[in-house]
Amino acid sequence: MLRLFKQIVRHKHAPDHWSVVRKKIHPTDKALAHFDDFYRQVFDKSWDSIREGLLGKQKYVAVVNNYSDCEATMARLELQGALNVRTLFKLEKQYSKERRTVQEKQKVLREVRRIDRELESRANEPKNASLQASLDDAELDHRRIIDSKNALSGEILHEFVPATKIKGKEDFIPESTHYKFYKNENFEVFIEEEFDLHFPEHLNVYCFEEGNRSDFEPSPSGSTGVLDYYMMDGGSVLPVLALDIRPGNTILDLCAAPGGKTLLAIQTLYPNRIIANDVSMSRTNRVYKVAKQFLYDLNERWLQPGKLMITNFDGRSFPQENFDRVLVDVPCTTDRHSVKENDNNIFKPSRVKERLKLPETQCDLLFNALKLVKKGGVVVYSTCSLSPIQNDGVVHMTLKRIWEETKIEVVVADLAPALRQTKSVFKLANKKIMKYGHLVVPHLPQNYGPTYFCKLKRIK
Numbered sequence: 001m002l003r004l005f006k007q008i009v010r011h012k013h014a015p016d017h018w019s020v021v022r023k024k025i026h027p028t029d030k031a032l033a034h035f036d037d038f039y040r041q042v043f044d045k046s047w048d049s050i051r052e053g054l055l056g057k058q059k060y061v062a063v064v065n066n067y068s069d070c071e072a073t074m075a076r077l078e079l080q081g082a083l084n085v086r087t088l089f090k091l092e093k094q095y096s097k098e099r100r101t102v103q104e105k106q107k108v109l110r111e112v113r114r115i116d117r118e119l120e121s122r123a124n125e126p127k128n129a130s131l132q133a134s135l136d137d138a139e140l141d142h143r144r145i146i147d148s149k150n151a152l153s154g155e156i157l158h159e160f161v162p163a164t165k166i167k168g169k170e171d172f173i174p175e176s177t178h179y180k181f182y183k184n185e186n187f188e189v190f191i192e193e194e195f196d197l198h199f200p201e202h203l204n205v206y207c208f209e210e211g212n213r214s215d216f217e218p219s220p221s222g223s224t225g226v227l228d229y230y231m232m233d234g235g236s237v238l239p240v241l242a243l244d245i246r247p248g249n250t251i252l253d254l255c256a257a258p259g260g261k262t263l264l265a266i267q268t269l270y271p272n273r274i275i276a277n278d279v280s281m282s283r284t285n286r287v288y289k290v291a292k293q294f295l296y297d298l299n300e301r302w303l304q305p306g307k308l309m310i311t312n313f314d315g316r317s318f319p320q321e322n323f324d325r326v327l328v329d330v331p332c333t334t335d336r337h338s339v340k341e342n343d344n345n346i347f348k349p350s351r352v353k354e355r356l357k358l359p360e361t362q363c364d365l366l367f368n369a370l371k372l373v374k375k376g377g378v379v380v381y382s383t384c385s386l387s388p389i390q391n392d393g394v395v396h397m398t399l400k401r402i403w404e405e406t407k408i409e410v411v412v413a414d415l416a417p418a419l420r421q422t423k424s425v426f427k428l429a430n431k432k433i434m435k436y437g438h439l440v441v442p443h444l445p446q447n448y449g450p451t452y453f454c455k456l457k458r459i460k
């Protein structure tokens, strides 16, 4: 028996033998199988395209460093065919406004033609009433609401007036659509629509247009000795824009390493003070490294005056408070990394516990962030996962806890109207499957993300 056992052991193949390699299930395989199973239920027919994007080549944007030769850098990036994201947003905003105006005009014209036909057929009736009598009988038609801001030509308006009465702009957006009200498990969540996404004047982010898969070259150093631009997944820009940073703000980046979003916030030139925190000491060193690469005179201009502080607390018990803005870019399943890299993969068998505890950790971090922000301040919660549990689910759980355990009041900002301007750069998940936040979904021609972000405003 013992001899037989020895024989079996002796014939075991080496770890690199084809039959062993073929059978081994890697963390990336496990991640993909998990996502196939779960995300197909969530994204339905869109999952195939998202999956293709997730496995395909990721796109980057280049964030121009204001502490290097920024004008020359912008000119160089433009020569390479890159486009300024702020300009693209502006053009899309203008275009959709014009498109809305044209659609409104077409709607009015269709209505005018319909009324013309109706009047004509009435005129042909044997006992027809006079035009004046029919106008006198016309009632206010609430379906025909005209947005007075959309420049309807006087001519069209003139033709339209006799048929019915025009209702003005005053209650064009009824309160009920402006504030949606959810009643859930005995707690209430207020959602407020936002129509604008502030793009700071000094923040210059470059991308290649939809379908263009060119790469940015590694950044050279400029005359001040720091790098000209920082490359990051384009999706990462939106959580920072959603923070709505304003001049003089004090900002806390609760889970900051390696520091990409901290750097983006600094590039707005708005913050008075910024704290980049991370629980991991080795990862806070990466924040130092990024700061050193991009901010000249790091010690004298940034660290010593305390304009930038790099701290090493557990975000769940971060000690200070009263920040104007808090970014909570939590640890998550990092979906793109999980399907592509076996190193440091959260789907490794040894990390099962950590993975299953993620929503709880995320919830604790967001809960603390809402306590750390001042009244009137903004918290943005973000992940790089497609999971509705780690995204809207965590926001939901945290809002419930805030409602039950504190006197803090929070409003969720629905950025959907404001995000229309981002359409030419980002592919966002259908609003119907999102409850609170927004999700940049991977998609080959615009292959950014996944990036989930939800803006929360503390009102009390």
Ligand code: SAM
Pocket (backbone or CB within 6 Å): 236, 254, 255, 256, 257, 258, 259, 260, 261, 262, 277, 278, 279, 280, 283, 313, 314, 315, 316, 329, 330, 331, 332, 365
């Ligand atoms: N915001 C970063 C950026 O844009 O470069 C990426 C942040 S990464 C998604 C999540 C980070 O959270 C990791 O660096 C991890 O070390 C950190 N982290 C995990 N648990 C934490 C905790 N309890 N408190 C603070 N940071 C934590």
